[in-house]
Structure formats: C-alpha cells, structure tokens
Amino acid sequence: MxxxxxxxxxxxxxxxxxxxxxxxxxxxxxxxxxxxxxxxxxxxxxxxxxxxxxxxxxxxxxxxxxxxxxxxxxxxxxxxxxxxxxxxxxxxxxxxxxxxxxxxxxxxxxxxxxxxxxxxxxxxxxxxxxxxxxxxxxxxxxxxxxxxxxAGITAYHAVRKAIPLLYPGTSCVVIGAGGLGHIGIQCLAALTATRIVVVDRNPDALALASQLGAHETVVADGKHVEAVLDLTGGAEVVLDFVAEEGAEADGFAMTARAGSYFVIGYGGAVHIPTLDIISTERNIIGNIxxxxxxxxxxxxxxxxxxxxxxxxxxxxxxxxxxxxxxxxxxxxxxxxxxx
The missing domain is CATH 3.90.180.10 (Medium-chain alcohol dehydrogenases, catalytic domain)
Structure with missing residues (x-):
C-alpha cells in the first residue's frame, strides 16, 4: 500500500x-x-x-x-x-x-x-x-x-472543561482561528452563552470566525491585547490554540482576575512571575x-x-x-x- x-x-x-x-x-x-x-x-x-x-x-x-x-x-x-x-x-x-x-x-x-x-x-x-x-x-x-x-476533540475537550466558567455575561477569548480554533469557536457557540472574542493575525481566518459564531474579532497586529482588554475588561476564559511566538504571554495578559488561561496549542514557553499568578488568582490549565x-x-x-x-x-x-x-x-x- x-x-x-x-x-x-x-x-x-x-x-x-x-x-x-x-x-x-x-x-x-x-x-x-x-x-x-x-x-x-x-x-x-x-x-x-x-x-x-x-x-x-x-x-x-x-x-x-x-x-x-x-x-x-x-x-x-x-x-x-x-x-x-x-x-x-x-x-x-x-x-x-x-x-x-x-x-x-x-x-x-x-x-x-x-x-x-x-x-x-x-x-x-x-x-x-x-x-x-x-x-x-x-x-x-x-x-x-x-x-x-x-483537532476536534482537543478543542472540544478544552471547551467542555471551561463550560462551568462560561455562564451568561462572561467573555471567552479564542487565540487562533485555524485548524483547532475554528472548531473551538463552533463548540463554544453550540454549548455556551458566552461572548466569543477571536484573535488572529489573518483577516481571512477572522472572517471565517465571524461566520462560525464569533461575536467580536481582533486582528493580532501588536495592539491586540489592549483591544481585547478594551472589549472585555479581561476575559473569564482564554483558549489559546497557538501558544507560541508570543501568544502565550498575550493570552495570560488577556485573562481576567480569577480567570483561566487554557493552553491548547504548544511550541512556546510560559514565563510568568509567580506573584502575578497568586495576586490575581489566575489559573493556567493544560489540555491534551x-x-x-x-x-x-x-x-x-x-x-x-x-x-x-x-x-x-x-x-x-x-x-x-x-x-x-x-x-x-x-x-x-x-x-x-x-x-
């Protein structure tokens, strides 16, 4: 064969x-x-x-x-x-x-x-x-x-774990609207009432995200962390489907106090002062x-x-x-x- x-x-x-x-x-x-x-x-x-x-x-x-x-x-x-x-x-x-x-x-x-x-x-x-x-x-x-x-069950698994945190009135940021992210957006739309904010550097990917259920999209242009914080005040959940090339730092920064940063993509490294974790009670959650x-x-x-x-x-x-x-x-x- x-x-x-x-x-x-x-x-x-x-x-x-x-x-x-x-x-x-x-x-x-x-x-x-x-x-x-x-x-x-x-x-x-x-x-x-x-x-x-x-x-x-x-x-x-x-x-x-x-x-x-x-x-x-x-x-x-x-x-x-x-x-x-x-x-x-x-x-x-x-x-x-x-x-x-x-x-x-x-x-x-x-x-x-x-x-x-x-x-x-x-x-x-x-x-x-x-x-x-x-x-x-x-x-x-x-x-x-x-x-x-x-890709499907990896995205679904993360959303499934996040469901108790995504009650009506919350925001969920999705970093990356590619192979995993575009599935995660649909799972969020199907299973939760959260506000879905999608970040990607590719305008075509963001256009697809909007079609699939994203309420807001943000171009990753270097000012995207501030843009997301302006929209959400910090998201209760961030689903990072990229987690490399700086996305991992952005994802934690976009997470609200007592919020949860889900690491789904990989390739980068998370470097966060422990004081920043304990003083804000933000969670870092791995996903396979x-x-x-x-x-x-x-x-x-x-x-x-x-x-x-x-x-x-x-x-x-x-x-x-x-x-x-x-x-x-x-x-x-x-x-x-x-x-």
Whole structure:
C-alpha cells in the first residue's frame, strides 16, 4: 500500500510502498483510510520535537487524525463490523488501568499513538483497536470529519472543561482561528452563552470566525491585547490554540482576575512571575486530546450540523504540499489527505 513515511527529522516525508497491516490480536481493527488530517503536530514531529518523548524508530508513517471504513476485524471485536464507517480516537487504549476506568482514557498507562509512536493513517490502511472506533452514520464521508479525531476533540475537550466558567455575561477569548480554533469557536457557540472574542493575525481566518459564531474579532497586529482588554475588561476564559511566538504571554495578559488561561496549542514557553499568578488568582490549565466519550459527543454535534470542518483536500501523493501549505498559513481550517 501507499504510505507517507518520515525517514529523517528535518526532512520531507516521502510516499513509500509498504505492506498492508493485518489483524494479529483479538481486538485489532484494520481500517481503510478515507481521510487523514494534516496537523501542526506533524510539523513538530518533522522538526524532531517529539523524538525524545516518543522514541519511535524511523522510518514510520505519519497521521494521527483518521477516519474511514472497517476493512478487517479481530475475533473478539463486536462493536464494529467490516464495512462500517468509523472515526478513530487517536490513542488506542487498554480499558483496564485506572485512567481508562475513570474515563480519562487519553491518559491510559498502556496506550499507543499511531502517527506519533507507531505507523499512522497517512496511508491506504491503518491498524488500530476496537476501543478506538466510533461508529458513524454510513452517509458520513470520512474526509469531511477525519480531523475531528484529534483537532476536534482537543478543542472540544478544552471547551467542555471551561463550560462551568462560561455562564451568561462572561467573555471567552479564542487565540487562533485555524485548524483547532475554528472548531473551538463552533463548540463554544453550540454549548455556551458566552461572548466569543477571536484573535488572529489573518483577516481571512477572522472572517471565517465571524461566520462560525464569533461575536467580536481582533486582528493580532501588536495592539491586540489592549483591544481585547478594551472589549472585555479581561476575559473569564482564554483558549489559546497557538501558544507560541508570543501568544502565550498575550493570552495570560488577556485573562481576567480569577480567570483561566487554557493552553491548547504548544511550541512556546510560559514565563510568568509567580506573584502575578497568586495576586490575581489566575489559573493556567493544560489540555491534551479529549476522551473517547468526548469524541462520541463531538460526532453527535457534527452529524447534527452544529460543528463542521472547513477543509482542503489533497491526494496522498501531495502530502508534502499539504504540509508546506499548513506551515505557510495557506490552509483555512484543516488540510485532509485522501488516499
């Protein structure tokens, strides 16, 4: 099968021909990939930022946002069958550890992360587990929802945690209206009554944000922190989908006293005097990918038309072009590889 493989850090991935995966264990599922999202994390992987954390042996197949059709199942699989349309939680889990049993399965002690620590879904077929499969309406096109598997539930997870803080009369600032941010805006609009203020340096991204439910938009032009403070007086919640290149300092500055700054994007560093934290009782909250249950909830919103992905499709052979477009800011919403 054709597969987008990373052979070396700081090198472009290439399209290789490799063997198709096969079922070996009772709960294994092989999925024929219908769409694989292209994520900023893929850029960070290529840059080597995940090398020490994951310890993966090169070459391997990229792609951690995947949806498609069940191609083969193990002997113990009962929740999906060959031919079913599925979206895949990015971390197949054990179901037995304390994190899994308490519903925090993204912190599973024995999880894998296809696309980061093993072969991912930028390929024609992907090996995963029954526990990762969320069955979808057969009318759903995998390429239209694939990026919800990571970008979607990462944004949804943050919004879900923030809901108790976003009662009517509050403000929520969204930094970054790209692949994650444009989903977060829709989740906020669907699940809360908060005033949504979106900050981005790209006017096209802000135009999309307005269409998706933003009440106010602010261009990140160097004066945006003051502009946001003028609009909100400080936001009860800031969702930072960028968290690099200075956005992390801006986000904390935009947060109101006793407010919460949610770090969702990554790549930068938070440098805040401890006095500034304790004297204002501002909270800094980290966010990783959401749970299996949150992916199922998000898919209900998506299939009801309340959350939609804005995508640009590329053939598998154009993976390098898609990554270049993402790095250069030419993708509005999410790039999707379609085998």
């Amino acid at each position: 054709k597969s987008v493989r990373l052979h070396g850090y700081h090198q472009r991935p290439v399209l290789d021909e490799i063997a198709e995966p096969v079922v070996k264990n009772p709960f294994d599922v092989v999925v024929r990939v219908g769409g694989a999202g292209v994520c900023r994390t893929d850029l960070h992987i290529i840059e080597g930022q995940w090398a020490a954390a994951m310890g993966v042996a090169l070459p391997y197949t990229l792609g951690h946002e995947n949806a498609g059709w069940v191609h083969e199942v193990g002997a113990a699989v009962s929740n999906v069958a060959v031919g079913d349309t599925v979206i895949l939680h990015p971390t197949p889990t054990c179901g037995l550890c304390r994190a899994c049993r308490s519903g925090n399965d993204m912190h599973c002690e024995s999880s894998s992360f296809p696309g980061l620590d093993s072969d991912g879904g930028m390929a024609e077929y992907l090996l995963t587990s029954a526990r990762a499969c969320v069955k979808l309406d057969p009318a759903t096109q995998p390429k239209d929802v694939a990026a919800l598997a990571d 990918v959401g749970t299996y249950t949150e992916l199922a909830e998000l898919m209900e919103l998506a299939q009801a038309g309340k959350v939609t992905l804005h995508t640009k499709a590329y053939p598998l052979a154009a993976a390098a072009e898609a990554l270049d477009d993402l790095a250069a800011g030419r993708v509005r919403g999410r790039a999707i590889l379609v085998p």
